Amino acid sequence: MANETALPPTRPVTLEDDLAFLRGLHEQVLREAGGDTLLDLVQALVAACANPSTAESMASAQAIVGDLDAASTAAVTRAVTVHLHLTTLAEERQRARGLRAEDAESGEGIESGGVSPALSRLRGEAPELLDGLRIHPVLTAHPTEARRRAVTAALRRIATHLDLHDDPANGPAGRAFARRLLLEDISTLTRTASLRSTQPEPGDEVRTVMSIFDHTLFDIVPRLYRSVEAALPGADPGVSPPRVPAFLRFGSWVGGDRDGNPHVTAAVSRETVGLHAEQALTQLARAVDAVARAMTVDAAWSPPSDALREALANDAVAFPERFAQVEKSSPGEPHRQKMLIVAFRVEATRAQRAGAGYTDPDEMLADLALVQDSLVAAGDLRSAYGDLQHLIWLVETFGFHLAELEVRQHSAVHEAVLTELLAGLPDVTDPAAAAQDAHLLDRLARDGWPTGVHPTGERAEEVLDTIRVMAWLQERWGPRSCGRYIVSFSRNAADLAAVRALARLAVGTRPLRLTVVPLFETGADLENAPRILRDWAALPATIEHLESSGRVVEVMVGYSDSAKDVGPASATLTLGRAEEELVAWAREAGVQLTLFHGRGGSLGRGGGPLHRAIMAQPSGSVDGRFKVTEQGEVIFARYGDRTIGQRHLERLTSAVLLADEPERAAARDAAARRFADVAAVVDAQSRGCYRALVEQPGFADLLADVSPLDEIGELRLGSRPARRSGANSGRGLDALRAIPWVFSWAQTRVTLPGWYGIGSGLAAVDDLDALRAAYREWPLFASLIDVAEMSIAKSDREIGRAYLELGGRHDLTEQILTEFDLSKRLVLAVLDQEELLEHKPHLERAIGVRLPYVDALNHLQLRALRVLRLPTDPTSGQTRPDRQEWRRVLLLTVNGAAAGLQNTG
Structure with a gap:
């Protein structure tokens, strides 16, 4: 007999359902706030951007925004930005909903990242691999999260009210109550200032990142271990001794990364670990x-x-x-x-x-x-x-420390400090040369400094105080609280020996467990890394450390500056080659190597699907150990929701376990050997093409003129300045950090750091069959092509041209667009596709629902840039009295586009 009280079946809520519902609520709020005029303006602009950009659609959109004053442009920008925030919320809900609905036995494949199929494939090897497994995400404060915490908090409340509204047990009254709360919070969101009024301090960044531990990580970590345990053959979780060790460790650079950030001091680091x-x-x-x-x-x-x-x-x-x-x-x-x-x-x-x-x-x-x-x-x-x-x-x-605080400092700072200190030694005639003498620094580290050597400048005192604080923190909270010291731009063994020499002066023979981590970032440094490590490992102080630490070595490789240095294709291939050589060095030296991957969120800084990137690593470079930075908006995208966070860690775990599975590794190695000549051609030609562009006179000026580069610092995204060395201009690429470099290009929709040079590299091979075979068989090459495809998909040729033309450099504009056309055509040819993202429907949908709104923001931003780049009104010839208003409009558009594009930095 049927159950007469059963509720009628309801179809699953879809992304389109959520978007339509939220859009309707948002439109009601806009009508209540500004009548129909604002809503009509927003809808007209979005409708003009609904189709791929053409000369006609560009003209239509520009006609709509061309006569707007600053206040109206700001109002439209805010409305479009709120819609993009709600779109991201709807996508996160749909993703979490889908993950919760998945059945553990639904036949998910190994490539999907499920833990169960990964352990099934490993069979008897799984317990041994789990014993040595170590996964180590490191959270950073790199300024790529454009949302204020107030905006994030409002979105969390909206998500809670949506859950209440969608609860099947809720009756009409309950749904009406939830709808009222949603309208209230969406109204609040539209009226919340999206721009920060003050510059965040390191302590603010610490508290922001720590909210992730409180909100999700403490809940999902034991759930992750349980899911791995449940996937083991014959597992009976909860009634037998655990077969899964605690293989996760978390690190943080927030409050410890002082490379180019004068606001991070020894006192800040001490306070940070106290907060942890x-x-x-x-x-x-x-x-x-x-x-x-x-x-x-x-x-x-x-x-x-x-x-x-x-x-x-x-x-x-x-x-x-x-x-x-x-x-x-x-x-x-x-x-x-x-x-x-x-x-x-x-x-x-x-x-x-x-x-x-x-x-x-x-x-x-x-x-x-x-x-x-x-x-x-x-x-x-x-x-x-x-x-x-x-x-x-x-x-x-x-532990009691939450996440290990890691200290990072630029090698040039150590060199300057040592030059100052060594000037006080009577037998040193050339302090600058002595500061680069690895053997002298090693002797100082082992034997100590002569008496009477004291810092005379604030920078030297701060470097020594940082090391003293590390020793104090270890005494108070244990060695795991703060023991790693990362040296940015490690150029030689002296850059690494410098840390122990400075530590000996700072703390003498007091206990300090110090792990020096070289960071190789530029193309040249990556190529020289094995030689640098050989020289460093031969120093007596390094030998003593290796013997006392179980011969464990950690080496960091940087994706951001390498891509800015040699272009995306060459950087990917150079990193792969460098990792192979580092693995060979580790075997030769008899050390256990952990590679630390300094990946950003953007496609131009090593972003993209992380589990696929792990599977593409050279054989032996993972070996059950994976350490990676999680930056900016990526932190909240991956860990802001419990379900999504757990799934991310499961995919990460399965990828690390499978990365060096023998059959997979053999196939990957064979493909790398087979396509080595293809890689060499792509590498050389793409690098040459990229350098030929960025070395052109006036290229750095072009970026500053056509993008919000010089205004990005006013967004107050983080405590760290946008430029190294205190530079006040973005005109030098060497002083410009990789994040604003990528961020600015993303705003223009040229997204040059993600694809430039790839077309020339592929064209030089002149063998489409070989390129397609490399894509099918070699994961590293496939990753390169997939990232290029995603980057090009986020580009817009016509909108990009409109930005580039602001610079008045027709030659550079045509050079960039010609390479764009070549890269798009050949990436599609290698993929054997007619359209971008043809075989990535989820990504295509995610980009597709955003593009009309992002395009609208681009037109609004172009309007602001044209005003700001022209110091006088072309009609009256007078200086514009509303320049400051338009400057604020520009910042609003930057903030909105970042919300829409997601992985901007």
């Missing part, structure tokens, strides 16, 4: 308390072990007042009593109450293991291996 510890201990206290309050097992059914009884007796003496309260509130529940004591001690650690807190996480883990072992001995396996195991995983992953 406060957050970690607060979260652990909540987690322990939750486990303790649920562990109501009676001693009659789960008798305590002798070790637990002894521990409780000691606790009664050590913490008599607290123990008396615990014993009174939980009589006959010894396991709960111990957990409540653990909660008390974690809180005491957070409050820094001497004599009550834990000295380190290992002491806390020993208490948790004591409880777990006692429960196992009592036969209470579910209590032992359930939420208690989740808690153990949290402590093992986050």
Whole structure:
């Protein structure tokens, strides 16, 4: 007999449903705020941009915006930007909805990133690989997240109200209530200033990034370990000893990265780790308390072990007042009593109450293991291996420090400081040359400095104070809290020896576990990396460190500056070649190498699908260990939602496990050898083409003239200046950072850093069959082509031309557009496609729903740029009185386009 009370079936909510619903609410808000005039203007502009850009559609859009004053342009810009924020929200909801609906046995393929198929393929090797697995995301404060926290908070509220509105258990009244809340928050969003009024300080950036730990990571980390455990053959999670170690570690550059950021000081780094510890201990206290309050097992059914009884007796003496309260509130529940004591001690650690807190996480883990072992001995396996195991995983992953703070500084700063310090040595006649003498610096690191050497400048004092703070932090919060020191632009062994020499002067022989990490960024440095490492590894101080650390070495490779230096195709191939040589060096030197990938969010800085990038790494370069930066808007895109965050980490895990699977590695190596000649031609020709452009006189001026490059700093995206060396102009590419370089090109829709030179490189091969075979068989080459395809898909030739023409350099405009046409044509030919993204429907849809709105913002931005790049009104000849208003309009369009394009930096 049918169930007469069952609800009627409802079809799944689609992205289009969410977009239509949110668009309707937004239109109602716009009508209420400004009548129909603003809404009609927005709709007319978006309609003009609905089709691919042509001369006719460009003219139509420009006619709409051409007569707008600054206030009207700003209003339209804000309305379009809010729509793009809501579009991103709808996409995230649809993605999370789809992930939740997936069945674990739905037949997902290995390439989809599922943990289960990955472990099935590895079969008997899985347990051994899991034992050595280490995945290490490092969060950075690179200024690419254009949204204010107030905007993010409003969007989170809207997402919550959408869940309420879509809840099938909600009746008409409940849905009406949710709709009212949605209108209220969308109205608030439209009236919230999208531009920051003050420059963020490093502490603000620290708190922003830490919100991710609070909002998602503490929840999803144990879920990730459980999902991996459940995928193991014969697994029975929750009733047997865990077969998955805590393989995740998190790092952070926020508050530690001082390369080009004078606002990050030793005091900031000390405060940052204090905030990390406060957050970690607060979260652990909540987690322990939750486990303790649920562990109501009676001693009659789960008798305590002798070790637990002894521990409780000691606790009664050590913490008599607290123990008396615990014993009174939980009589006959010894396991709960111990957990409540653990909660008390974690809180005491957070409050820094001497004599009550834990000295380190290992002491806390020993208490948790004591409880777990006692429960196992009592036969209470579910209590032992359930939420208690989740808690153990949290402590093992986050410790008391949350994320290791990593220090980064430019090699040139160390060189300048050493030149100052070495000038005080009587036997040094040329301090500048001595600062680049690796053997001299190594002797100073081992034997110490002569007495009487003191810094005379603020920069030298700050460098030494930073190292002193690292030693203090390790003493207070343990070696994992802050021990890595990354040297940007490592050019030789002296750049690496410098850190230990400076450390010896700063802290003498005090304990300091210091891991020096070279960062190779330019094309030349990547090519020289193996030689630099050989020279460094031969130094006695390095040899001592390797022997004491288990011969573990970490090397960072940079995607951003290498691409800015030699172009995207050559950078990809140079990085692949450098990684192969680094693996060979590590084998020769007998060290365990971890490669640290400095990838950005944009396609011009190593962005794109991360799991595919891992699978494309040269054999042996992963080997179960993967460390990567997570930057700017990418952090919130990957970790802002629990479901999406867990799925991202699962895909990352499966890719790292499978990267060096023998069959896959053999095929990848064979393809790399087979297509080495193809790669050499693409590399040389694309690099030559790229350098021929960027070395042209006036090229840097062109970018500044046709884009918001010089205005980006006013967006106050982060605490770090947009240019190195305190440069006040964007006219020198060497001083310009990779982020504003990529950000500016993305705004113009030329997106040059993601594709320029690729067409010339492919054309030089002159063998389409070979190129197609390389795409099918060689993952590194496929990754190169796929990133180029995505980058070109986000470009717009006609809009790009309109920007380029602002610079008055017809020669450079034609050079860029000619290479664009060649790159698009040959990328499509290699892919054997008629249209871009033909075989990537999800990406095509994501870009497609945004493009009319992004195009609209481009036309609004072009209007602002034309006003600002002309100092006088062409009609009156007078200086425009509204230039400051238009400057603000330009910033609003930059902010909106960043929201629409997503991976801008």
